[in-house]
Amino acid sequence: MLQRSLTILASACIALFLVGCETTKMKQGGGTNESITGAAAGGAATNANSQLERCASPLGTLSLVENQAAGWYTILRDEYRLPPTSNLLRIMVAQSNCFIIVERGAAGMAAMSRERELMASGEMRAGSNIGRGQMVASDYALSPEIVFSNSNAGGMGAVLGGLLGSRNANIGRLAGGLQTKEASAMLTLVDNRSGVQVAASQGSASKTDWSLGAAFGGSSAAGGAGAYSNTEQGKVISGAFADAFNQMVIALRAYKPQTVQGQGLGGGGRLTVDGSAPPAQTVAPTQAAPSTAPLPTGRRPATTTVKPVIVAPVKK
Numbered sequence: 001m002l003q004r005s006l007t008i009l010a011s012a013c014i015a016l017f018l019v020g021c022e023t024t025k026m027k028q029g030g031g032t033n034e035s036i037t038g039a040a041a042g043g044a045a046t047n048a049n050s051q052l053e054r055c056a057s058p059l060g061t062l063s064l065v066e067n068q069a070a071g072w073y074t075i076l077r078d079e080y081r082l083p084p085t086s087n088l089l090r091i092m093v094a095q096s097n098c099f100i101i102v103e104r105g106a107a108g109m110a111a112m113s114r115e116r117e118l119m120a121s122g123e124m125r126a127g128s129n130i131g132r133g134q135m136v137a138s139d140y141a142l143s144p145e146i147v148f149s150n151s152n153a154g155g156m157g158a159v160l161g162g163l164l165g166s167r168n169a170n171i172g173r174l175a176g177g178l179q180t181k182e183a184s185a186m187l188t189l190v191d192n193r194s195g196v197q198v199a200a201s202q203g204s205a206s207k208t209d210w211s212l213g214a215a216f217g218g219s220s221a222a223g224g225a226g227a228y229s230n231t232e233q234g235k236v237i238s239g240a241f242a243d244a245f246n247q248m249v250i251a252l253r254a255y256k257p258q259t260v261q262g263q264g265l266g267g268g269g270r271l272t273v274d275g276s277a278p279p280a281q282t283v284a285p286t287q288a289a290p291s292t293a294p295l296p297t298g299r300r301p302a303t304t305t306v307k308p309v310i311v312a313p314v315k316k
Contacts, residue, residue, distance in 0.1 A: 036092050059099055145185065183237045186202045189248065
């Protein structure tokens with residue numbers, strides 16, 4: 001009796017899912033959003049995500065720094081077959097108009113160096129204006145990181161398959177086609193001149209996909225492993241980065257520099273350690289400490305006499 005009830009309940013749930021769409025909208029943070037697409041040119045954006053935060057004017061120049069030696073990057077490249085996250089962030093940041101991106105990638109730097117070498121060799125025509133002193137400094141560096149990524153955070157097949165038993169394997173397989181993809185991403189913004197972290201944010205996204213190919217044993221075009229790991233997971237990761245970037249922009253709008261009382265930022269801090277010299281008593285390496293040695297007998301410190309300047313009155 002219990003087995004029959006569970007079978008009826010499972011069949012009803014699956015029928016309800018079949019009535020709906022094949023793929024639900026992605027849940028980005030607290031709302032719904034799709035992947036980042038479109039283009040950007042200067043302060044103009046085309047087909048930008050409507051829920052992407054924008055700035056009235058840029059906050060400074062920005063370079064993208066991606067740790068390609070990190071474990072998450074290896075999984076992104078080898079398992080999901082996805083391109084570098086800098087490709088995604090480049091469009092996202094440009095469409096937001098919050099920063100102006102300066103090129104610091106290997107390919108871009110190599111191209112600029114090649115043009116300068118051609119200019120120095122004399123091969124370029126006069127007036128090309130390529131040379132030293134023209135590159136724009138990067139005010140800030142934006143570093144991405146995928147904190148957590150799960151391509152199957154909860155399929156129904158494992159649960160219903162155990163409840164319904166082998167006689168209801170088809171229902172278990174059908175339920176197994178319902179999979180949830182989740183990702184969590186982190187962004188860190190650092191001031192390049194001081195090395196101080198300006199902002200940090202973390203975002204998340206999830207998407208439930210009804211994989212008919214996995215349910216009925218169809219081809220990969222109907223939602224198999226290939227398209228699932230490459231396309232759908234990529235959309236969830238981009239949604240997580242968009243959520244993190246939106247939260248960072250909102251925080252930056254209310255940005256206030258932190259102030260350290262006493263000796264200021266990097267001057268020793270307020271958390272003193274027993275036995276350590278106070279910051280006021282330390283001398284920077286480039287400064288000479290004042291001499292406290294006594295002068296030889298019969299000598300006096302050198303003094304400088306300033307004679308008053310007499311200005312003659314102007315004859316009328």
